[in-house]
Amino acid sequence: MPIPAEWSLAGRKALVTGxxxxxxxxxxGALAEAGADVAVAGTDSxxxxxxxxxxxxxxxxxFGTTGRWDSAEAVDQAVQQVVGELLGLxxxxxxxxxxxxxxxASTTDDEWAAVLDANLMAPVRWCRAAGAHFLSQGxxxxxxVVSVLADxxxxxxxxxxxxxxxxxxxxxxxxxxxxxxxxxxxxVGIGWYDLDGLPIEEQQKERLVRYLPLRRKGxxxxxxxxxxxLASDACSFVTGQTVYVDGGALAHA
Amino acid sequence: xxxxxxxxxxxxxxLDGRSAIVTGGGTGLGRAMALALARAGADIALAxxxxxxxxxxxxxxRSAGRRALVASTDVTDSAAVAALVVRTVATFxxxxxxxxxxxxxxxxxxxxxxxxxxxxxxxxxxxxxxxAFYCARAVARHMADRGSGKIVNVSSGYGLRGxxxxxxxxxxxxxxxxLTRSLAVSLGRYGVTANAIVPGLFPTEATGASGMELPSGExxxxxxTGLPPELGPVAVWLASPxxxxxTGEVFVVDGGGLAGGVAPTGHAPVLEWKR
Numbered sequence: 266m267p268i269p270a271e272w273s274l275a276g277r278k279a280l281v282t283g284x285x286x287x288x289x290x291x292x293x294g295a296l297a298e299a300g301a302d303v304a305v306a307g308t309d310s311x312x313x314x315x316x317x318x319x320x321x322x323x324x325x326x327x328f329g330t331t332g333r334w335d336s337a338e339a340v341d342q343a344v345q346q347v348v349g350e351l352l353g354l355x356x357x358x359x360x361x362x363x364x365x366x367x368x369x370a371s372t373t374d375d376e377w378a379a380v381l382d383a384n385l386m387a388p389v390r391w392c393r394a395a396g397a398h399f400l401s402q403g404x405x406x407x408x409x410v411v412s413v414l415a416d417x418x419x420x421x422x423x424x425x426x427x428x429x430x431x432x433x434x435x436x437x438x439x440x441x442x443x444x445x446x447x448x449x450x451x452x453v454g455i456g457w458y459d460l461d462g463l464p465i466e467e468q469q470k471e472r473l474v475r476y477l478p479l480r481r482k483g484x485x486x487x488x489x490x491x492x493x494x495l496a497s498d499a500c501s502f503v504t505g506q507t508v509y510v511d512g513g514a515l516a517h518a
Numbered sequence: 519x520x521x522x523x524x525x526x527x528x529x530x531x532x533l534d535g536r537s538a539i540v541t542g543g544g545t546g547l548g549r550a551m552a553l554a555l556a557r558a559g560a561d562i563a564l565a566x567x568x569x570x571x572x573x574x575x576x577x578x579x580r581s582a583g584r585r586a587l588v589a590s591t592d593v594t595d596s597a598a599v600a601a602l603v604v605r606t607v608a609t610f611x612x613x614x615x616x617x618x619x620x621x622x623x624x625x626x627x628x629x630x631x632x633x634x635x636x637x638x639x640x641x642x643x644x645x646x647x648x649x650a651f652y653c654a655r656a657v658a659r660h661m662a663d664r665g666s667g668k669i670v671n672v673s674s675g676y677g678l679r680g681x682x683x684x685x686x687x688x689x690x691x692x693x694x695x696x697l698t699r700s701l702a703v704s705l706g707r708y709g710v711t712a713n714a715i716v717p718g719l720f721p722t723e724a725t726g727a728s729g730m731e732l733p734s735g736e737x738x739x740x741x742x743t744g745l746p747p748e749l750g751p752v753a754v755w756l757a758s759p760x761x762x763x764x765t766g767e768v769f770v771v772d773g774g775g776l777a778g779g780v781a782p783t784g785h786a787p788v789l790e791w792k793r
Contacts, residue, residue, distance in 0.1 A: 269528075269531055269532065269558060269751075269754070271750070271751040271754075272528055272531055272751070291527065294527060295527035295528070298526070298527050298528055299528060436777075437777040437778075438777075440739070440774050440777050441739050441774055441777060441778045444739035444740045444741065444773075444774045445739070445740070445741050477706075478702050478703050478705075478706025478707070478765055478766065479706045479711070479762075479763060479765060480706065480707060483763045484763075486527055487762070487763035487764075488763075489527035489528070490527060490528050490530060490531050490755065490760035490761075491755065491760075491761070491764075493527070493528060494751055494752075494755060497751075499748070499751045500751075501740070501748065502718070502740065502742075502744045502745070502748045502771055502772070502773050503752075503770070503771050503772075503773075504739065504740060504773065504774040504777065505739070505774045505776070505777020505778065506769075506770045506776075506777065508764075508767065508768075508769055509764070509767045510761070510763050510764040510767070511763075511764070511767070512706075512763055512765065513702045513703060513706050513711075513765040513766045513767075515766065515767065516698075516699040516702045516703055516765065516766020516767065517703055517766070518703070
C-alpha cells in the first residue's frame with residue numbers, strides 16, 4: 266500500500282536518540298519506511314545496531330553512533346556528524362527513557378542524578394544541538410517519547426516520573442519558544458508497553474483486565490504511525506502537545 | 519538481525535473498505551474531515567441539518583471514488599439519529615467510524631450568566647453534547663457486536679479551559695471530553711475506541727457567521743490560524759487501525775495555543791465574543 270502523502274518523509278533526514286532494544290527498530294524503521302534517512306544514537310550498541318538494521322532493511326541510508334551523551338560537547342559533535350553523514354537534518358525523535366524502580370527513601374543523590382541526566386538532560390542536549398540547526402534553516406520537527414508517569418504518579422518511581430514530567434514540560438515550553446521559527450515540538454506518551462514479547466503472567470493478565478480499557482499491553486509499533494505524522498510537514502499546526510497511546514490508561518479511574 | 523526488517527509500520531494508516539458517519543459533514547471542519555476520510559478510502563454517510571451543503575460534500579466524496587450517503591439529520595432528535603444509523607448500515611453494511619463533529623457556534627455568543635435563559639442553555643447543551651451522546655449510543659451496540667469501532671468526538675479548547683461568559687459551549691465541550699473517556703473505559707472491552715480532537719482556531723463559515731470577533735493569527739504561538747484540511751491526517755489516524763491502542767485520549771491541533779495560554783507570553787488563546 267502506498268504511504269499517504271501526509272505521512273511521507275521522503276527526502277527528510279532524521280535522528281533518533283535514546284534508543285533501547287525493542288524501541289530502536291520501530292522508531293528508526295517507521296521513519297525510514299516513510300522515506301527518511303535515519304541516524305541512530307544510543308548508549309547501548311546493540312540497540313543502535315538494531316535501529317540501523319531496520320533503516321537499511323527499509324532501503325534508506327543509516328548511520329549509527331554509540332556514546333554516553335552526558336555532555337553538551339559530545340551531543341553537539343554527534344549532531345554535526347549526523348548532518349555531515351545524512352547531508353541535513355529536519356527531524357529529532359528522543360526515545361523513551363530508562364526506568365528506575367526504587368523507593369525514594371533508598372534512592373541516593375547519585376542515582377537520582379543519573380536517571381535525571383539520562384532521561385531529561387540528554388533530550389535537552391539533543392533538542393538544543395539539533396534545534397540550533399533547525400532554527401538556522403527555519404524548519405524542524407521534534408518528538409519526545411514519554412511515559413504516562415509524566416501525568417500520573419506511581420510508588421517507587423519518583424525519580425523516573427519526575428524526569429518524564431520534566432520532559433513533558435520541556436515539550437510544552439520549547440514548542441512555544443520555537444513556534445515562530447518553523448520548529449514543532451510534540452510528544453508521544455506511552456503506557457504499559459511490552460518490549461520483549463514474553464508471555465504474560467496470570468497476575469499481569471488480571472491487572473490488564475482490571476486497569477486497562479483495551480486489556481492488552483502496547484507495543485512500540487502502536488505508536489509508530491503517530492511518530493511519523495508528528496515528524497511530517499503535515500503537523501505544521503500541532504505543537505506543544507503530548508499525545509498518549511496508552512490503551513486507555515489515563516482515561517481509566 | 520533479520521527480525522528488524524521492513525515491518526509495515528504505516529500499513530494501518532488507511533481506511534480502505536471502511537464506512538464512516540460524519541455529523542455536521544456539510545461545511546467547515548466536518549466537510550474537511552469527511553473528505554480526508556474518503557480520500558483515505560472510506561465510504562461516508564453525511565449527516566447534518568441542511569441537505570444542500572451535504573450534497574456538495576457528497577459529490578466530492580464520490581469524485582474521490584468513494585460512496586456517499588446524504589442523510590439530513592438533526593442530531594438532537596434521537597429518533598432521527600437512530601434512523602441515520604439504520605440507514606447507514608443498510609447502505610454500507612456496517613459503521614466502522616463515527617465522527618461526532620456536529621455542533622452549534624451560532625447563537626452561542628457571550629452572555630452574562632444572569633441573562634442566560636433556560637432555552638439558550640438547553641439549545642447549547644443539546645446541540646454540542648446531547649447530539650454526540652445520541653450518535654454514540656446509536657452506534658455503540660452495532661460496534662460492540664462487531665468487536666470493533668472508532669468513535670471520534672470533536673471537542674474544543676473550551677472543553678479544557680474556561681470560556682468567559684460562555685457557559686453552554688464550554689460545559690458541552692467539557693462534557694464531550696468526559697463522554698470520550700467514559701466511552702473509552704466502557705467500550706474498550708468490546709474493541710471499540712473513543713478519542714477526541716480538539717481543534718484550535720480554524721476560521722470557517724460557522725465562525726464567520728457566529729458574531730465572534732476572531733483574533734488574528736498573531737495570538738497563536740505558530741503565528742497563524744488553522745486550515746481545515748490540516749485536521750485531515752488527525753481524523754484519518756484516529757479513524758484508522760493505526761490508532762487502535764489509543765483510547766480515551768485527546769489530540770489537540772491548535773498551533774500551540776493550549777500548550778501556553780499564559781497571558782504574559784503574548785500568545786494567549788483568548789477569543790473575545792461580541793456582545
